[in-house]
Amino acid sequence: MPAIKSRRGPTKGDQRERALLDAARAVFRDKPINQVTIDELATAAGIARSGFYFYFESKQALLAALVDLVIGENDLEMAEWLASDGLDRAALRLGLSRALARWKVDGRWLREAFINPDPGPDVQQIRDRLVAEGCSAFSRRIERDARAGLTVMGRPPLLAAMAVNLRSVTFADAYADPGAYPDDELLDTLTDAILRLVYGVTPDRS
Structure with a gap:
């Protein structure tokens, strides 16, 4: 009997990282990067500030x-x-x-x-x-x-x-x-x- 292959979708971690990238793309369109705060990026992505640093070390x-x-x-x-x-x-x-x-x-x-x-x-x-x-x-x-x-x-x-x-x-x-x-x-x-x-x-x- 052939093995059943799983088709893993994006994990919550994948989704949060992508949310940060999408949020950054939107925020960086409107403000110079040196004026954007980590809190602003985290809020735009719908995650806590500590969550930002789980995925990225810096802006x-x-x-x-x-x-x-x-x-x-x-x-x-x-x-x-x-x-x-x-x-x-x-x-x-x-x-x-x-x-x-x-x-x-x-x-x-x-x-x-x-x-x-x-x-x-x-x-x-x-x-x-x-x-x-x-x-x-x-x-x-x-x-x-x-x-x-x-x-x-x-x-x-x-x-x-x-x-x-x-x-x-x-x-x-x-x-x-x-x-x-x-x-x-x-x-x-x-x-x-x-x-x-x-x-x-x-x-x-x-």
């Missing part, structure tokens, strides 16, 4: 865990373009539009995590890994097109790092000054800038 540790979630979101946003070949402007613009939408909501804490030159060791470690993984995914795509003779001269890892950094800085600036440029203009310009950087050309938009 920075919580922010690091929140940044860690971004890794999966980045993969989903850019999935179509990273899986395709050639310029594929439409897929690249789509991925960038998804990322811009996230930055417009979560830009306050994303700037703290990705633009702050000294975000703290917990966040720095996660940020370094996220940037490295993002650059690696870009680089692998560029390498495929380089073998096909489609890209400009230059090492794919360096081109990828430039593209990823350009994306982050552009979105951080867009959050800081949301009225500076219309979204469509910003996305079209960023899309074409990345394509020119990597391929030396851009496709006709018509």
Whole structure:
């Protein structure tokens, strides 16, 4: 008789940790992280202050865990373009539009995590890994097109790092000054800038 396999759902601990992450994401959207208190985060998550420290040592540790979630979101946003070949402007613009939408909501804490030159060791470690993984995914795509003779001269890892950094800085600036440029203009310009950087050309938009 075959063994019955159990399907364990999230434990209460899993749910509380996720509640803290969701609460932090909401609170960090509205206030600078250095102005947010542990009590505020615990209350927003519906747990006691002591419960916060069961899961996270500090606000920075919580922010690091929140940044860690971004890794999966980045993969989903850019999935179509990273899986395709050639310029594929439409897929690249789509991925960038998804990322811009996230930055417009979560830009306050994303700037703290990705633009702050000294975000703290917990966040720095996660940020370094996220940037490295993002650059690696870009680089692998560029390498495929380089073998096909489609890209400009230059090492794919360096081109990828430039593209990823350009994306982050552009979105951080867009959050800081949301009225500076219309979204469509910003996305079209960023899309074409990345394509020119990597391929030396851009496709006709018509």
